[in-house]
Amino acid sequence: MIVTVVAALVYAFVAALLLQGIRRIVVAHSQFxxxxxxxxxxYDFFKLISKESLTPNVTSPLLFNLAPILxxxxxxxxxxxxxxxxxxxxxxxxxLILVIYLLAIPPIALILGGSASGSPYGAIGxxxxxxxLIAYETPFIVAMAAVAIAAGSFQLSTISATAWISVMPLxxxxxxxxxxxxxxxxxxDIAEAETEICSGPYVEYSGPNLALLQLGQWLKIFLYASLIxxxxxxxxxxxxxxxxxxxxxxxxxALLVTAFIAFWQATTGRTRVTxxxxxxxxxxxxLAVIDLVLYVVGVRYMHFLFGWAGV
Amino acid sequence: MxxxxxxxxxxxxxxxxxxxxxLEEPARFLFEVEGEKVVDVDYELGFNHRSIERLCQERPFSxxxxxxxxxCGICSHAHPLNHVERVEDIADIEVPERxxxxxxxxxxxxxxxxxxxxxxxxGEEIGYHTLFMYTWxxxxxxxxxxxxxxxxxxxxxxxxxxxxxxxxxxxxxxxxVGALTYLDTxxxxxxxxxxxxxxxxxxxxxxxxxxxxxxxxxxxxGPNARASGVPEDTRVMCKYAAYGDFDLEPxxxxxxxxxxxxxxxxxxxxxxxxLTKELFANLPDGPIQAEYDNEVxxxxxxxxxxxxxxxxxxxxxxxxxxxxxxRIKIRSPTLANIQSYVPKFLGCQVADIPIIAxxxxxxxxxxxxxxxxxxxxxxxxxxxxLKLGRV
Numbered sequence: 122m123i124v125t126v127v128a129a130l131v132y133a134f135v136a137a138l139l140l141q142g143i144r145r146i147v148v149a150h151s152q153f154x155x156x157x158x159x160x161x162x163x164y165d166f167f168k169l170i171s172k173e174s175l176t177p178n179v180t181s182p183l184l185f186n187l188a189p190i191l192x193x194x195x196x197x198x199x200x201x202x203x204x205x206x207x208x209x210x211x212x213x214x215x216x217l218i219l220v221i222y223l224l225a226i227p228p229i230a231l232i233l234g235g236s237a238s239g240s241p242y243g244a245i246g247x248x249x250x251x252x253x254l255i256a257y258e259t260p261f262i263v264a265m266a267a268v269a270i271a272a273g274s275f276q277l278s279t280i281s282a283t284a285w286i287s288v289m290p291l292x293x294x295x296x297x298x299x300x301x302x303x304x305x306x307x308x309x310d311i312a313e314a315e316t317e318i319c320s321g322p323y324v325e326y327s328g329p330n331l332a333l334l335q336l337g338q339w340l341k342i343f344l345y346a347s348l349i350x351x352x353x354x355x356x357x358x359x360x361x362x363x364x365x366x367x368x369x370x371x372x373x374x375a376l377l378v379t380a381f382i383a384f385w386q387a388t389t390g391r392t393r394v395t396x397x398x399x400x401x402x403x404x405x406x407x408l409a410v411i412d413l414v415l416y417v418v419g420v421r422y423m424h425f426l427f428g429w430a431g432v
Numbered sequence: 433m434x435x436x437x438x439x440x441x442x443x444x445x446x447x448x449x450x451x452x453x454x455l456e457e458p459a460r461f462l463f464e465v466e467g468e469k470v471v472d473v474d475y476e477l478g479f480n481h482r483s484i485e486r487l488c489q490e491r492p493f494s495x496x497x498x499x500x501x502x503x504c505g506i507c508s509h510a511h512p513l514n515h516v517e518r519v520e521d522i523a524d525i526e527v528p529e530r531x532x533x534x535x536x537x538x539x540x541x542x543x544x545x546x547x548x549x550x551x552x553x554x555g556e557e558i559g560y561h562t563l564f565m566y567t568w569x570x571x572x573x574x575x576x577x578x579x580x581x582x583x584x585x586x587x588x589x590x591x592x593x594x595x596x597x598x599x600x601x602x603x604x605x606x607x608x609v610g611a612l613t614y615l616d617t618x619x620x621x622x623x624x625x626x627x628x629x630x631x632x633x634x635x636x637x638x639x640x641x642x643x644x645x646x647x648x649x650x651x652x653x654g655p656n657a658r659a660s661g662v663p664e665d666t667r668v669m670c671k672y673a674a675y676g677d678f679d680l681e682p683x684x685x686x687x688x689x690x691x692x693x694x695x696x697x698x699x700x701x702x703x704x705x706x707l708t709k710e711l712f713a714n715l716p717d718g719p720i721q722a723e724y725d726n727e728v729x730x731x732x733x734x735x736x737x738x739x740x741x742x743x744x745x746x747x748x749x750x751x752x753x754x755x756x757x758x759r760i761k762i763r764s765p766t767l768a769n770i771q772s773y774v775p776k777f778l779g780c781q782v783a784d785i786p787i788i789a790x791x792x793x794x795x796x797x798x799x800x801x802x803x804x805x806x807x808x809x810x811x812x813x814x815x816x817x818l819k820l821g822r823v
Contacts, residue, residue: 152565241446245468245782307559308631316454316557316786389631391559393783394468396634 126201128363133200136371137336137343138162143375144306144383151387162339169332177325179239188234189330192337195226199344204281204351205370217275221262224303224345227337228254231312234334235322246321249394250312256397257302257309260405264292267413268352277351284355289416293353295409300349300381302401304342308385308392317391342382346374443471446782450479454557454786457796461789465782473777475770480797488760493519493729496757497591500747503762504798505586506549509535509542510740511747511762512591517672518749519593522732523724529674531595531720536674537711538581538590539738540704544615545574546741547655547697547704550793551622554694557786558635563625570618577611580604595721605712612705612712619701626694633691640776640788642688650771654743656792659696660688666739677714678707688776690791697793728755740765742793764798 142159149156158164176182202216202223228250235247267289272280286293302309313320326334350373359366392400415422444465450458458479464472484503488496501512513535520527548571555563575585582588582598590596600608626632642652647660657664665682667675683699685692731753738745743765750759769792776788 148561152562153569154565241444244444245446245465248467307561310559311783314559314783316559317783319453387562389560390555390563390629390635391783392631393635393781395781 129200129205130197132205132367133197133340133343134336136367136374137339138166139371140343140346140375140378141339144378144386147379147383148387151383166332166336169327169335170329172328174326174328174330177239180325181237184233184237185325186330188230188237189326189333189337191233192227192230193333193340195223195230196337196340196344199223200340202277203344203348204277204356205347205367213276215275216277217265217269217280220277220348221265224341224348225254225258227341230337231322231334234326235312238322238325240325242318242320242324243322245318246312246314246324249314250322252394253302253305253309253312253397256401257299260295260401260409261299261303263406263409263413264289264296265352267292267409267416270413271416281351281356284353284357286353288421289412291408292412293349295405295412296349296353297377297381298405298408299401300346300377301385302397303345304378304382305338306382306386308389309397310391311394311397314391342378343374346377350374350377448785448789454789455796456553457794459794459796461785463777463782463785468781468783470777470780470782470785473774475773477770477796478800481800482797485760485762489757492755493751493757494593494726494755496760497593498589500760500762501587501589501591504764504795506546506795507542507740507742507745507764507798508587509538509590510738510745513539513673514736514738514745514747515749515760516591516593517738518734518736518747519729519751521734521736522749522751523593523729525594525722525724527595527722528719529716530718531722532674533711533715534596534598534600534720535591537600537708538578538588539673540708540711541574541577543704543741544701544708545571545578546793547701548574548622550697550790551626551694553790554690554787555626557790558632560632563622566625567622570615570622573611573615573618577608580607592721593726594724595719599720600712600715605715609709609712612709616702616705619698619705622701623698626698627691635784636690636694636787638687639690639780639784640688640693640791642772642776644688646775647688647772650775651768652743652772653768654739654741654765655693655696655700656688656743656769656772658682658684659692661686664744666737666744670737670739672736672738674711678710680707688772690787693791728753742766742795743769764795766792766795766799770794770799 139159139162141162142157145161146156146159174186176185199220202220232247232250232254235243235250268280268285269275271285271288272283274280305312312322318324323331323334347370350370354373358369361369446463446465447460448463449455449460460476460479462474463470484499487499491499497512497516500515501508503511548567552564552567552571555561555567578588579585581600581604582590588598590598642656642660644661647657647662652660652662653664661684663682663684665680668680668682680703683696683703685695729751731751733748733750735746735748738747745765746763748759748761749757752758772792773789776791777785780788
């Protein structure tokens with residue numbers, strides 16, 4: 122048991138940081154650059170950890186210093202619940218709801234830390250983070266709820282037995298559509314926006330606090346993509362040795378991140394806060410709702426179209 | 433009773449600068465925002481005063497061309513060009529025609545690389561890093577061209593009183609025209625990437641608008657004024673250097689917003705490429721340096737304008753019959769354009785501040801001519817204060 126737990130945590134940490142390296146290299150290459158080393162996130166993390174954390178005078182120190190720990194702690198718990206590379210997961214009924222809550226905690230930690238930092242940039246960044254969170258969580262939760270209703274359970278081990286993309290492709294599109302916003306890269310890096318508000322909530326953070334806050338964000342990107350992979354692609358493919366399973370899982374997540382985060386980041390500019398809400402509440406939410414409604418009224422269109430898929 | 437639709441936010445003062453990632457150079461803006469909306473703005477210059485004008489009075493005139501070239505790293509041809517034209521005007525030196533053509537070639541190449549630099553920075557400000565990387569990579573081609581022509585990429589050292597320093601050979605002209613043809617396709621690509629991108633259109637359409645009346649009232653110059661529909665181009669109006677030989681049309685757009693600024697600058701890249709090719713094709717033969725008395729310059733004064741990439745650049749030169757200048761006054765285009773920030777910023781979103789700040793292509797360091805420090809405190813001095821001697 123303890124070995125599984127440690128293995129999952131170490132794997133999540135390494136994979137989350139490697140993923141950043143891959144994303145940065147992909148973006149760099151599409152911008153005619155070489156980009157940093159694939160281990161750059163590790164260098165950054167360990168350098169920041171070894172430095173001093175400063176707490177500004179005007180902050181509320183408790184909230185300011187608590188936010189990074191909250192962010193990482195919630196992600197470590199989520200790493201144990203989301204079926205990373207195993208057919209089953211550890212926790213019982215209703216763990217999908219718990220995971221959705223946990224995945225919202227790093228942005229909430231940013232909001233808390235940004236508001237507590239006493240900087241106007243942090244305050245504006247926190248306000249933008251709220252808008253962003255509300256925007257992309259809506260289609261994501263509807264898509265997850267649609268899958269859970271179709272599976273008849275909110276338990277991840279039950280849900281991830283099926284590859285739901287073959288039953289609910291519209292919900293899968295909606296969920297994957299939220300990846301760039303969850304990763305907070307262009308066009309949705311509005312809360313950081315270094316040319317506008319100097320990285321917003323991050324601006325007063327330094328040293329280990331900054332390292333943890335960033336680690337929380339990186340873990341969140343990895344776990345968010347892992348959850349989508351587990352729910353929509355299923356965990357049936359992970360029946361090899363644990364090491365091999367981890368590699369397969371990492372490749373799937375890396376492909377998701379490259380195609381839907383790095384690609385967007387390289388080809389767009391930053392959007393406006395007002396546009397994010399319109400953007401996510403229109404098409405992706407509608408797609409997820411359509412899938413949910415069709416399932417509830419009993420239309421199995423994938424079964425009708427292809428005959429082979431569906432429950 | 434208050435309007436229910438009118439949302440009320442606490443007013444927040446957001447300082448931008450003197451050191452901020454959105455600004456390449458030190459300047460300070462103080463925005464008053466309600467939620468995401470800017471309701472008031474104040475700006476302050478004078479963080480990068482280098483006493484160029486004073487230095488110009490303390491050296492023999494032969495060294496001043498070198499000095500004024502170093503006012504700006506991007507307009508490194510426009511400043512010395514205007515300066516030598518002023519001196520030639522006072523000393524009545526007839527510049528050979530070939531020299532004026534070579535000066536014009538440099539001036540137009542400078543406009544191409546400056547506008548490409550602007551497009552890259554504008555992309556960076558709205559978070560579009562790929563556009564930034566692309567335009568700056570292709571801008572290197574212009575710098576390579578400068579290196580091939582003069583041996584220097586940034587400070588060309590081209591202008592001299594009475595002529596130019598570097599001649600252009602047949603081979604240089606031929607390879608330069610080849611590079612310009614390539615740059616023409618690049619300009620088309622950038623134009624397509626900027627104008628047709630729906631995300632950029634959403635971000636930039638109607639952002640930082642400036643009406644034609646405001647542009648005239650606030651004395652906007654250069655591409656900033658032309659983007660508001662004011663057909664003013666010093667190249668056309670003053671016909672300095674070799675511009676009199678060509679039929680140029682001031683390129684304008686309507687509205688003065690960021691899209692209009694982009695349209696004006698990107699079409700000016702195309703125009704400059706066309707003009708440079710024409711200049712290479714019609715390059716007259718002859719000497720590149722006029723004979724003149726390089727000991728002293730007769731007393732006199734001259735004021736003149738040159739179209740730098742950022743707009744109208746004004747130089748005033750006064751001589752007193754020695755080999756030192758009596759007075760040199762420089763007004764860079766940003767000082768004229770900076771007033772138009774106020775109507776551009778009012779009512780905009782916080783997210784639009786960097787792109788509006790970048791849209792007039794500011795060059796704060798070139799603008800700073802004066803700063804007053806009294807009792808350890810910096811103070812802004814108005815022209816009224818100066819007249820009344822209250823400094």
